[in-house]
Amino acid sequence: MMASQTLKRIVAPLVDPAVYDFWAQKISPTLSWDRCLARIESRHIEARDTVSLILKPNRQFQGFQPGQHLNVTVEVNGIRLTRSYSPSDTLRSDGRIRLTVKAIPEGRVSRHLVHHSKVGDVLELGAAFGDMTLPKEAAAWLLVAAGSGITPIMSLLQTLLQKPLEQPVALIYWARTRADLCFSEDLHSLTNRDPLLKIHTVLTREDHRLADELGGRPREALFRNLIPDLERRRVYVCGPDGFVTSVRGLLEPHAALFRAESFSPAPVVTRAGAPVTVTLSKSNVSVQVPSGTPLLKALEDSGLKPAYGCRMGICNTCSCQKQTGSTTDTRNGAVQNEPGPVRLCINSANSDLTLEL
Amino acid sequence: MTSSMTNVLNRSQKKANRPSDEQLAAFGAELDALRERTLSDLGERDARYIRRIVAAVRYTEVIGRGLLFFGLFPPAWIVGTLLLGISKILDNMELGHNVMHGQYDWMNDPHLNGKTFEWDLVGTGDHWRKTHNYSHHTYTNIKGMDEDIGYGVLRLFPEQRWRPFFLGQPIYAIIFALLFQWGVAIQDLRFGKFFNGKKSGKEMLEEMKPFLKKTRRQLVKDYVIFPLLAGPFFVPVILGNLVANGIRNLWTYTIIFCGHFTADVQLFPKSVLKNETRGHWYFRQIRGSSNLTGSKLLHVMSGNLSHQIEHHLFPDIPAHRYAELSVEVRAICQRYGVHYNRGSLVSQFSQVIWRILRYSLPSRYVPINASA
Known part of the structure; x- marks a missing residue:
């Protein structure tokens, strides 16, 4: 294990993770250079609209503590979507994880996992988080x-x-x-x-x-x-x-x-013009901006200088990753509650946001 | 005036016809609706398509490079070189160019992210995102702003002033075609400024760092690592890589020049930007671009830049959709009397060659039409 880690560090500059993953996944669908992928090994109906999935993660999996949850990413209709689910089992010696998921009426990910996922499908897992974990000492x-x-x-x-x-x-x-x-x-x-x-x-x-x-x-x-x-x-x-x-x-x-x-509720959507907090996670800055104003202009009015180009949604220069929150495309009014890339010049905030800037 | 001359005049007037502001507003609204309709339909089908292209890039590269190891055997060298050339073309055009426009950002796949994707070319993705996605796509065919007009070395329009330098243009054009990836890679480095003393050597070197790093990586890969892997048969591998890069250069040059330098495309003055409406922006994109007609294979191998008009209207819509969009775009153009420039590869490229030859020679300087 140590030797393979060292070897990996040495060859890393020569490896394109996308190319490595492409070929490695021809051998085994969960192999990846740097991502934690897990295969659905079995499904079990647990209750009405609820299934338990037994997952076998690859070696990138960092483990979890009982009581924590994991970000689970699946592709639904070509779009990768991420939600948090808790393992419902203790840590198992065989490294398997049991996730129990209930389908909720408007839930794209939960409905996919409960009704459409099959044995052999591959999901991506994020690091475990949450502080509802067990202390060492006994307690009532x-x-x-x-x-x-x-x-x-x-x-x-x-x-x-x-x-x-x-x-x-x-x-x-x-x-x-x-x-x-x-x-x-x-x-x-x-x-x-x-x-x-x-x-x-x-x-x-x-x-x-x-x-x-x-x-x-x-x-x-x-x-x-x-x-x-x-x-x-x-x-x-x-x-x-x-x-x-x-x-x-x-x-x-x-x-x-x-x-x-x-369960995290949907982002709180405010009326246009009401202030929302935009957190720029890379620069560790938070600013208050009015909702409903294109983000590029709103951030500039707060004294920030995000990269930009055409200012009309063509060139993608101002695009950045939205980690949390709800935005509206100012050209057509389409609301996007999912994390993913947003172009700052043609999107406005509906709620507090976290941007990878 | 003879009747044939009147016809020619009518024809060119008809092509330059600019609808009224009200008509352009309606024209823009129709194109916006087409855009929204397509965006709302993106899904599984598009994801599957781009992953098939990724697979095609990977397989053609591995088989091509594999065959080049047996390059002493001429058929293996020829097929290997062709496959590697095809791989590089697909990687640059249908995959890289399109992904870097953010066409697949909605998939939220880190390997297909427009801001971080990197391609098998000496030019860096970041540089391309600036000169192409921003300058060229925002200021398409605006003289003095879109640096793709002649790439700073060619005179292709009477609206560019003639200088004796341009007499050598047929030769420069051939060199530029053979080294196209290098020309594009250094476009934003502005060596001119350095040579006429507006930029110090130190500044120049600093700006060149990302380019030099990428160039080293590309050269080491194609001309050191893979030849070394072939051991004693390194010469055919080096030659195969060189020719494959050359094939890709010639092909991308041909396609890209057909997109904006055919006979009927129009240049615009900077003044159009003042209060330019969405409808006029669309109109400028259409009048500054030209399409290629041909088979599905041509469209895939050109990264669907054969649908240059649709690409300029909707640079962030997955390019494999352009073929179906083009039917409606043409119909909309017809309704508003906007000339929709399309032709076969042979006919369009002949017009490009004609421009290269014609405007190498002196011609009357035509001040750019401010009413365009």
Whole structure:
């Protein structure tokens, strides 16, 4: 491994990664000079509109910590799109990763992964990020998940259960109906494994709940009944934005520690003229500019000097990578919420932006 | 006035016909609509196409270079050299030129990114993005702004002043064709300024650094590494690479000259830029460009610059779409009485040669038509 790394450094100036990847991928579709590619090894229907994909990454994969998420890039109709998903399994000795994905109605990536991806397809993975990870020392835990927020929580739970528990652990898992519950079998078998583990499911739209299933939205009485020792629990929560906000209000003042992650909502689009913050990630500068004004002009008015040429969308000189945020093409009004190259002279901001400048 | 002379006059007047401002506004709106319609349809099909071109570049290069190792055997040398030439042509035109316009930026693929793509030519991608994507495409055929008009060495229009230097132009044109990639590579370095003392040697050297670095890489690749790999058979490899680069130079020169220097193309004065509308910008692009008719093979091998008009109207639309766009562009031009210049490779290139020969000789200086 060390020797191959050294060899790679020596030959690097002679290698064009695009050419290397082209030929290497004739041998194996996940080989790459510098990108982490992963092959879908198998698919498993986990719940309604939800699949688990077992991925085999190439050697560029840097690993992850349970509870973190990965940027996953797939090509849909010729366009590479990136979304974050959490591995739903503990670190596996065979290097495989399990991603669990729920298709959401307008989600181009999630619908592609759930309904159209096949065994053998190749995805690109980014570095893992997120700070909802497990500390070394034992603690009493309360894990709260809603919907597909179960995925990082499942990874955390399985990692905790790799050793016999020393302190109590509880999972409260919200879903709409029983058909929407992921990992039902796994959760059942886990319940019997350790007397210190308690798992509660809460179904909000199920007509006929079973004896051990609860109902309703998050509320103080429910948490107090299930977790009388809330004050000593560390709480991790993952779910939709609104859910996380309400759980935060109920638990954060009482718990020993509170950390939460919500699915990133669509960029907040403001009305034209309202100020937005544009962050230039390479120069480490942030400026306030009016939304609705072509970015090139707006940045220049803030005293910055981005490269430009024709100022009419022809020459591509002012093009740069948009990392986050929503923009509008000022020529035709088309809105673009995806990361990707933008020409500053013919795009205006709809939301806060991060540009690779 | 004889009737044939009247016809000629009518013909040239008709070609220079400029629609009224209102007509140009409608003309521009129709072309904008065509553009939007095409952009909204980009997807899988275009991604598959450009990846097929990438594959064609890679395979022809490997097979071509492979055959050149057996270059002592003449058929292997001939086929190897041709394949390598084809690979370089595809890499420069259908792949490099088009990707560098940002035509495939919407795919968000780092290997097909217009701002970072680099090609198998001595000219750097960054330099090209400036002289071509910006100067030439924004100021197409504006005298004094588009440096592609004669590339600073040729007089191709009566609107350029004649000097005795131009008497040697037929010779310069041939040398320029054979060394086309070098001519294009140094276009922005402005050696003229250095020779007449407006730029110091130090400044010149500083500006040349990226070019020298790229040149070294290209020369080492074609004339050191691959010949060395052939061991004792290095001579045929060197010759094969030299000829392949030459084939590519001649072909790209031919295609590019046919795009802007045929008989009917028009030059514009700088004054057109003042308050130029979208419609007039489109009109200028059409009147400054000319198309080649021919087979699908011609279109692919010319990087679809055979559809020079469509390329100038829509430089950021994937070029393999130009063929289908050209049907509608022609119809729109016909409706507004805008001359749409097209012809076969032989006919268009003959007109280019005629211009090179004719304007090497003195002709009355024609002040550029300010009403164009």
